[in-house]
Each structure stands twice: as structure tokens, then as C-alpha cells.
Amino acid sequence: MAPAAGSGERGWTNPLRDPNDRRLPRIAGPSALVIFGVTGDLSRRKLMPAVYDLANRGLLPPSFALVGFARREWSDRDFADTVKEAVKEHSRTGFDEERWERLAEGIRFIEGSFDDDDAFDRLTSTLGELDRERGTDGNHAFYLAIPPNSFPTVLSQLKRTGLAGSPTDESWQRVVIEKPFGHDLESAKELNALVNSVFSEESVFRIDHYLGKETVQNILALRFANQLFEPLWSSHYIDHVQITMAEDIGLGGRAGYYDGIGAARDVIQNHLLQLLALIAMEEPISFSPRELQVEKIKVLMSTRNLLPIEENSARGRYGPGWQGSEPVPGLLDEGFSPDSTTETYAAIGLEVDTRRWAGVPFYLRTGKRLGRRVTEIALIFKRAPHLPFDDSMTAELGQNALVIRVQPDEGVTLRFGSKVPSTGMEVRDVNMDFSYGEAFTVSSPEAYERLLLDVLLDEPSLFPVNEEVELSWQILDPVLAQWATEGVPETYEAGTWGPTGGDRMIERTGRTWRRP
Structure with a gap:
């Protein structure tokens, strides 16, 4: 496999495959996924098993990393064990020890609250290490599996630390938001304005799992x-x-x-x-x-x-x-x-x-x-x-x-x-x-x-x-x-x-x- 050219998808493609052939699966490129709210039910039942199932299907590259952020006093190993338990209980594709070990090599955990500057500084440092050591290339997706009232704090921290920097030809940064997207039209407009003040609309992914x-x-x-x-x-x-x-x-x-x-x-x-x-x-x-x-x-x-x-x-x-x-x-x-x-x-x-x-x-x-x-x-x-x-x-x-x-x-x-x-x-x-x-x-x-x-x-x-x-x-x-x-x-x-x-x-x- 060879990295795809261009900055947008950063997927991996088979050089012998026709790029217009939609029948073959596309593989994600080097990247790190950061999950805020990683101790919640959504993460345990859906997100962490989905990450493993993608890896088990060969759709994540070796240079992929999963980073959890929460207030638990966990080491990287503790978090990996938690992910493993969730995967064994909820994964769709069945558990494979060899696949799991490869995925676990890129698992990291950051302890801290959303208003903790030191925790976000450690997150910045950890993502930098993953970029250098695992080759995630500065491509970072931030999943906000948290209540909407916590969005302002997390978004301001991502902006302060430079983690929400503008996408370039070399790397990208994206944010994923779970519903509800506000509770009425006025609050939805306020939420959209807040998110777009940190991430461009092209970098915002609002999850509606039904779609x-x-x-x-x-x-x-x-x-x-x-x-x-x-x-x-x-x-x-x-x-x-x-x-x-x-x-x-x-x-x-x-x-x-x-x-x-x-x-x-x-x-x-x-x-x-x-x-x-x-x-x-x-x-x-x-x-x-x-x-x-x-x-x-x-x-x-x-x-x-x-x-x-x-x-x-x-x-x-x-x-x-x-x-x-x-x-x-x-x-x-x-x-x-x-x-x-x-x-x-x-x-x-x-x-x-x-x-x-x-x-x-x-x-x-x-x-x-x-x-x-x-x-x-x-x-x-x-x-x-x-x-x-x-x-x-x-x-x-x-x-x-x-x-x-x-x-x-x-x-x-x-x-x-x-x-x-x-x-x-x-x-x-x-x-x-x-x-x-x-x-x-x-x-x-x-x-x-x-x-x-x-x-x-x-x-x-x-x-x-x-x-x-x-x-x-x-x-x-x-x-x-x-x-x-x-x-x-x-x-x-x-x-x-x-x-x-x-x-x-x-x-x-x-x-x-x-x-x-």
C-alpha cells in the first residue's frame, strides 16, 4: 500500500486499482482519533468497538492512534484494557488477539478535566509524539462525545493549544459532534457559530448515526x-x-x-x-x-x-x-x-x-x-x-x-x-x-x-x-x-x-x- 496523494482524504490506495472503482474499500490514511467523553456509554458500546471493527477489517493503517481523554486516573495500559473489554463485549467482527495487539500499540490516555490547561498541554505533547513515532502526520480528529454545555470549554482549549489549526497540504484537523445540535433554532445557530469560530465548516462532521x-x-x-x-x-x-x-x-x-x-x-x-x-x-x-x-x-x-x-x-x-x-x-x-x-x-x-x-x-x-x-x-x-x-x-x-x-x-x-x-x-x-x-x-x-x-x-x-x-x-x-x-x-x-x-x-x- 502507498499513501494517497493530496491532503483531503489522506486515504491509502492500491496503486494498481482504478481510483474511480467504488467497489473496493478505501482505507484511512495516517491519523489519530481523540475521544472526549471516552468513559461514557456511547464510547463503550459504539465508538471503541467501531474503531476495532475497522482495524479488524483492515481499513485502518498501521499508523493509526486512539487517544482517550477523561478524568479517570488511568494509565495508557488501563485505558487499553477498558477498550479491550468494550471490544470483546460489543464488536461486530469478533475478537482477534493479533489484530488487537497491533491496534493497542497506538492507544494513549490523557487524564484531566476540560478546563485543565495542563491536561490539554499533555494532549498536545502526546499527539506530537504520535506524529513522530507512529507517523500520524498531524492528522487529528476530535470526537466530542460530551454534553453540548461542555463544547465551549473543549473548543476553546483546542484553539488555545493550536490543535484546531487550519488544514494544510500537509495535515488536517476535524471535529465530530454528536446530537443534539441545539434545542431550538436560536441555540442551534449559537452552537454552529461557536463551532465554526474554531473549525471551518468543511472540517465539522455532525453525526446522525441513522444516515x-x-x-x-x-x-x-x-x-x-x-x-x-x-x-x-x-x-x-x-x-x-x-x-x-x-x-x-x-x-x-x-x-x-x-x-x-x-x-x-x-x-x-x-x-x-x-x-x-x-x-x-x-x-x-x-x-x-x-x-x-x-x-x-x-x-x-x-x-x-x-x-x-x-x-x-x-x-x-x-x-x-x-x-x-x-x-x-x-x-x-x-x-x-x-x-x-x-x-x-x-x-x-x-x-x-x-x-x-x-x-x-x-x-x-x-x-x-x-x-x-x-x-x-x-x-x-x-x-x-x-x-x-x-x-x-x-x-x-x-x-x-x-x-x-x-x-x-x-x-x-x-x-x-x-x-x-x-x-x-x-x-x-x-x-x-x-x-x-x-x-x-x-x-x-x-x-x-x-x-x-x-x-x-x-x-x-x-x-x-x-x-x-x-x-x-x-x-x-x-x-x-x-x-x-x-x-x-x-x-x-x-x-x-x-x-x-x-x-x-x-x-x-x-x-x-x-x-x-
């Missing part, structure tokens, strides 16, 4: 690589679109974190609006990051709330009930105040004001303690006129639907009508199903594997830019303002599909929610 899922990326292939679907992808044939992210778990010990955030801020503002943008966008000129972002921004700029908002939105919080055969507590039994206005279920109706989508409502919903864990996008088609059929022939026939299953059973289902085998003419719904697990022999990478590798490769296609973040808040803020006038959310029974208000919202127009 790293193979099934989400497959939306682009499904639409633009197939002549079959694109002609139908408009108001001429589609009646409405439902985007659902349902969880069957409750908050448990996360009540303190979740109170004041709620389902709409936690999921709709980022995950679901990004899915809407991918479904509704026009075909990009190319799949370059900038062209994809341009088309998504056009959709978000054209997205409006269905009015009146009070009739086209719903919220709720779960009470006690049954999850499967197990009784489960309600939200108030898990530490929430009865007066809290934080919702665990949120649904909103939107419209995309473009020629393609005029008159097609988009219904977005998310919730905890719902009927099952599922994320899906359902395009519900208009009914056929049934001119050759009488009502008795089609009594069992619903609307055609194309359902993209994002998780857990990744795949695509097409629902259409077929004649029931009999002497009479009776038409009933049947499903044609594509499953990732059955069609491909390789398992899909975890979202964080793809996203971390894209950060190191300077591939920003799957990362929302600040304009996307602000437009998403611009869509959601009026809904949050309306809810602020309505008191506490409606209670729904755990294990059901949400509050009655959610059903009323969509049934007003003669439609119903899917029950996945």
Missing part, C-alpha cells in the same frame, strides 16, 4: 438506480408517506437526561427529517457530498407544517402497561414529575411544497414503549379505480405500499393485490419481500463504522451541514411552540401504538397509521 445505516443509504440506490420506482415517486401515484421510528423500551435511568428534551427534539428534528429529505429529494447531479447536501437543503427549505398545527400534531407520554408478557412501569414511576411537559411520543404532519410532492402529506412519528422496535418508511399509493371489479371482489384489498425497513429486519417490502386461488375473482394483499440478511452473505457494518471511516477519509456525504440543522429546527419550532401552550401530554398505555391523539391526527383525513 450511516446501509438501509438508509439504499434509499438512493432504490430510487436512482432503478427505472421501476422513480416514475411512481410523486403525487401522481403516492397518496401519503409515513416515517416511523418506534422503540419498545422506556427511559429507565435516563429520565434526568431526557426531561426537557422529548421525542420530537431527540428524533424528529434529526433522524426523521433527514429520512424525509432523502425520500423527497430530486436526483442529484452526482453523489458528491456537496450535490447531495444541495438537494437535501432544497427539500428542507420547501417543507411546511400541515395547518392547523394543533390538529396535525400529537404528543403523549407512556403510562404503565405490558411489553409482551412483562408488566412495565409508566414514565411517572421512573422519576418524571407529573407536571413535566416532556413527551415520549411525538407525531407531526408535514408537506413538501414542490411540484413533485404537491398535495402529499408526510406523517412522522416516534415514541418509546410502543408496540415493537421498528424504523420504517412507507410510501402509500393511491387506490386504483377498480373499474373492472365490484366491491365484493376487492373488499380485502388495501392500498399498494412500498415499505423500506431501516431496522431491525432490514429490507424492502412491496405490497400489492393478487387474485386469491379459487373459482371466483377475489383480490387480496400480498407482499413481495427483499431482506438484506437473505440477499447478501456479508453482514452490514454498524453505522458508526461507516461514519468514523468517513471522518478519517474526509467523506462528508452522510453528515448534515449547519444549514440542514437550522432548517430542521425552523420546521420543528412552531410545533414545539404550540405544544408549550397545551399543558402535559396525553398518557398512553405502554405496549400500544401511542395516544389516541396520534390516531385522530391522521384519521381526520381518512387515513390510518400502519401497524408494523
